[in-house]
Amino acid sequence: MRPTGEAEAVLVQILFYLFATLLVAGALGVISARNPVYSVLFLVFSFINSAAIWLLVEAEFLAIVLVLVYVGAVMVLFLFVVMMLDINLAEIRQGFTRFAWLGWITAAALIVEIVGVIWRHGLGGVDVGRGFVSEPANYSNTLALGRVLYTRYAYPFELAAVLLVVAIVAAIALTLRRRPGMKVQDVSRQVAVRAEERLRVVKVSAEKRS
Amino acid sequence: MHTTIHHLLALWATLPEIVRTLVWILIITIGVILCVAFLTLWERKVIGWMQLRRGPNRVRIFGLLPGLGQPFADVFKLLTKEVVVPSGASQFLFRIAPALALVPALAAWAVIPLSPELVVSKANAGLLYLLALSSMGVYGIILAGWSANSKYAMLGAMRSAAQMVAYEIAMGFALVGVLMAAGSMNLGDIVRHQQGGFLAWNWFWLFPLFVVYFIAGVAETNRAPFDVAEGESEIVAGFHVEYSGIAFALFFLAEYANMILISALTAVFFFGGWISPVAGYPLIGHTFLADPSFFWLGLKVFVFLFLFLWLRATFPRYRYDQIMRLGWKALIPVTLVWIGVEMVMAAIHIGPWARPWFH
Numbered sequence: 001m002r003p004t005g006e007a008e009a010v011l012v013q014i015l016f017y018l019f020a021t022l023l024v025a026g027a028l029g030v031i032s033a034r035n036p037v038y039s040v041l042f043l044v045f046s047f048i049n050s051a052a053i054w055l056l057v058e059a060e061f062l063a064i065v066l067v068l069v070y071v072g073a074v075m076v077l078f079l080f081v082v083m084m085l086d087i088n089l090a091e092i093r094q095g096f097t098r099f100a101w102l103g104w105i106t107a108a109a110l111i112v113e114i115v116g117v118i119w120r121h122g123l124g125g126v127d128v129g130r131g132f133v134s135e136p137a138n139y140s141n142t143l144a145l146g147r148v149l150y151t152r153y154a155y156p157f158e159l160a161a162v163l164l165v166v167a168i169v170a171a172i173a174l175t176l177r178r179r180p181g182m183k184v185q186d187v188s189r190q191v192a193v194r195a196e197e198r199l200r201v202v203k204v205s206a207e208k209r210s
Numbered sequence: 211m212h213t214t215i216h217h218l219l220a221l222w223a224t225l226p227e228i229v230r231t232l233v234w235i236l237i238i239t240i241g242v243i244l245c246v247a248f249l250t251l252w253e254r255k256v257i258g259w260m261q262l263r264r265g266p267n268r269v270r271i272f273g274l275l276p277g278l279g280q281p282f283a284d285v286f287k288l289l290t291k292e293v294v295v296p297s298g299a300s301q302f303l304f305r306i307a308p309a310l311a312l313v314p315a316l317a318a319w320a321v322i323p324l325s326p327e328l329v330v331s332k333a334n335a336g337l338l339y340l341l342a343l344s345s346m347g348v349y350g351i352i353l354a355g356w357s358a359n360s361k362y363a364m365l366g367a368m369r370s371a372a373q374m375v376a377y378e379i380a381m382g383f384a385l386v387g388v389l390m391a392a393g394s395m396n397l398g399d400i401v402r403h404q405q406g407g408f409l410a411w412n413w414f415w416l417f418p419l420f421v422v423y424f425i426a427g428v429a430e431t432n433r434a435p436f437d438v439a440e441g442e443s444e445i446v447a448g449f450h451v452e453y454s455g456i457a458f459a460l461f462f463l464a465e466y467a468n469m470i471l472i473s474a475l476t477a478v479f480f481f482g483g484w485i486s487p488v489a490g491y492p493l494i495g496h497t498f499l500a501d502p503s504f505f506w507l508g509l510k511v512f513v514f515l516f517l518f519l520w521l522r523a524t525f526p527r528y529r530y531d532q533i534m535r536l537g538w539k540a541l542i543p544v545t546l547v548w549i550g551v552e553m554v555m556a557a558i559h560i561g562p563w564a565r566p567w568f569h
Contacts, residue, residue, distance in 0.1 A: 037356065041303075044349070064338040072345025073375065076352070080371055083356050083364075140334055142395070187535065 016056055023049040036082045044075050061142040234330050238319050246466040247281035253519050254280070260523040291455035296358055299452070303357035308453070308460035311350025314343040315467035322474055323398045325484050325504040337395040340475065341382055344430065348374045350464065351432075351439065351449050358452035366448025369530060370432055370439030376537035377429040383545035384423040387416050388479045390552050391562040401483035403565065408487045413480040415561040418548045420480040422541045424514070427472035429537065431465060433518060435525035436533055473514035474507070481510050 026049060029042035047070045054063035149157050222230070251266065255277065258265025269279035295304055321336035323329040333339055348371055355367020391412055392400040404411045413420045429436040440448040450461045477483055484507045489500040528536070556563040 037300075041353075060333070060335050061338070064335055064342050068338065068342040068345055072342055072348075072378075076345075076348055076371060076375060079349075079352055079356075080368070083352070084368070142335055185531070 012056055016053060019049045019052045019056070023053065036085070037079065040075060040078050040082050043078075044071050047071050047075070058139075059141050061145055231330060234328075235320070238324075238330065239316055242316060242319060242467055242470060243463065245470055246463055247285070249466050249470065249515060250284070250462075251277060251280050252515075253522075256516070256519045257523045260520075285459065288456050288459040293455040293457045294452075296360065296452050298359040300357035300359070303353045304452075305457070307350050307354035307357060308457050308464070309350070310353060311347060311464040312460050312467065314347045314350075315464050315471055318343045318471050321397050322471075322478060323401055323483055324507060326398075326502050328504070329398060332396065332398060335395050336397040337385060337389060337400070340397075341378075341385065344381070345378055347430075347464070347468065350461075354453065354461070355449035358449075360452050362445045362447075362451045363449050365445050366439045366451070369445075370449060373432070373436065373439065373533055373537070374430055376534060377426040377541070380422055380537060380541035380545055381426040381430065383542060383549065384419040384426065385479070387419040387545065387549055387552055388412060390549070390556065391416060397478055397483075401478055401485060403562070404482040405485055407489070410562075411480065411482040411485070412562070415555070416480065416548070416552075418544050420476070422545050423479065424472075424476055424517070426537075426541060427476065428518065428521060429533070431468040431472055431518075433465070433469065434522040435528050437527060438530050438533060469515060469518050470511065473511045473518070476514050477507055477510035483507055483510075 023046050026042050026046035030039050030046065033039045033042055047066060051063040051066045051071075054060075054066065225233075255265040265277060266280040267276040269283045270276055271279040271282070295301060318340055320330045321333050321339055351370045351374075352367045355363040355365075355370070358364075388400065389395060392403045394400060394403065432439045438444075438448075440450075442448075445451070450458055453461060484502045484504060486500050486502055486506050489502075555561050
């Protein structure tokens with residue numbers, strides 16, 4: 001359903017503010033939750049809400065990929081790790097007030113940077129006053145994205161892929177260690193085993209009934 | 211009588227689109243849940259027959275067919291039981307986890323084409339939507355295991371999470387192969403592009419991918435022989451050990467709904483969905499059997515569901531390290547190699563790539 005009429009436009013507005021509020025609330029939950037597992041779940045909640053906002057501007061590919069990659073894969077691994085950690089909360093909270101000023105400075109620097117970029121470059125040619133203009137019915141966001149990604153931005157795209165491969169190799173190389181004395185099964189030997197090596201069929205002569 | 215139907219159809223057409231969509235969603239959801247109910251009975255019957263038993267044979271409906279009322283008896287029993295929340299459990303997550311397991315399994319039906327006309331959403335990115343949803347199903351299981359504050363549940367959740375993450379990759383790559391052969395992510399188009407007889411279906415040209423997809427599907431649903439997440443002989447019942455009553459029933463429902471979903475997807479991706487296999491044959495080629503319809507999709511789904519049950523009755527459980535090895539070192543390489551083979555097939559225009567829309 002595309003926002004064509006007045007009523008749909010209002011509906012889209014309402015939905016946007018709903019999801020935006022939930023997104024901000026979820027983000028606040030990430031930093032304020034006492035339990036790290038809840039923090040991760042709040043982050044998942046925020047991702048889903050931002051995916052919904054992307055859907056509202058008809059970027060269905062980005063929305064689904066956000067859910068698929070971040071919610072479906074990355075956050076599952078986060079959860080996996082956080083659940084297995086035995087975190088002492090009191091220990092973590094010890095230096096909270098002492099180092100709070102560091103956090104405030106970082107946040108302020110981030111905000112200054114964001115505002116600075118918008119100040120200098122504008123919003124990349126988007127006319128904010130006109131509101132959101134929907135594309136014609138046969139327009140495919142996925143197709144358009146693929147078109148620019150594989151033509152105009154082919155080199156940056158390939159570069160990103162190479163970077164990811166390097167990162168994967170590095171991550172595996174860093175965590176790979178050979179500890180001595182580990183009991184590991186030799187799979188090829190397990191597969192190659194035959195019944196005669198493991199099983200001995202013994203013929204026992206039956207006893208005579210007395 | 212005839213005019214009444216006409217009136218009803220006219221009324222149906224005047225309803226706003228959103229109401230009609232909601233009605234279809236309701237019909238499909240109830241249909242899936244009913245299928246789950248009778249699938250549990252069918253499973254117990256089939257495995258019973260395979261093991262030379264009778265299976266459930268006491269509860270009848272209207273004096274018909276021994277065992278037919280069993281699913282309803284089970285549901286009423288579970289509904290009337292108390293839902294126990296363990297002390298020390300994370301209350302909110304413990305209660306919401308069964309719903310998180312069930313919702314993706316039901317929501318996925320939105321993009322599955324049930325017949326040439328009938329599909330709730332003709333989403334262009336339908337295949338991506340399915341991948342995204344199937345990757346969210348794992349949350350219900352992990353959270354159930356963690357929130358219960360029980361060691362067995364935690365172990366089951368960990369096993370299940372590792373297994374689902376591993377097999378999702380193989381599944382995703384198998385679907386990349388399907389995507390290449392169909393040239394579309396819309397499920398309706400994927401089915402339509404398989405038209406042209408039994409051998410034109412994707413299973414013929416993508417046979418290794420079909421095998422990988424189905425095995426990964428069995429692993430994703432945590433079914434035997436990949437059911438280490440439940441592992442009743444080692445970790446009691448795995449992630450849902452602390453659940454009772456209807457909360458347990460929801461996990462049960464989610465597992466079986468996922469089985470039906472995987473069977474339907476296998477039929478859609480590799481066996482032509484609602485396309486009839488007998489179209490164009492003499493004698494039956496001109497009857498209703500040759501028409502593409504829901505009947506054929508249903509039949510294909512039934513065959514794959516039977517395969518699920520057959521596997522469970524046949525194979526002993528895999529060891530955990532064997533599951534990981536099969537997923538990472540056997541299935542994923544097979545899909546990668548076959549995607550390479552597909553590139554060659556696409557370059558020399560054979561199989562699905564000989565069709566007009568690839569020129």
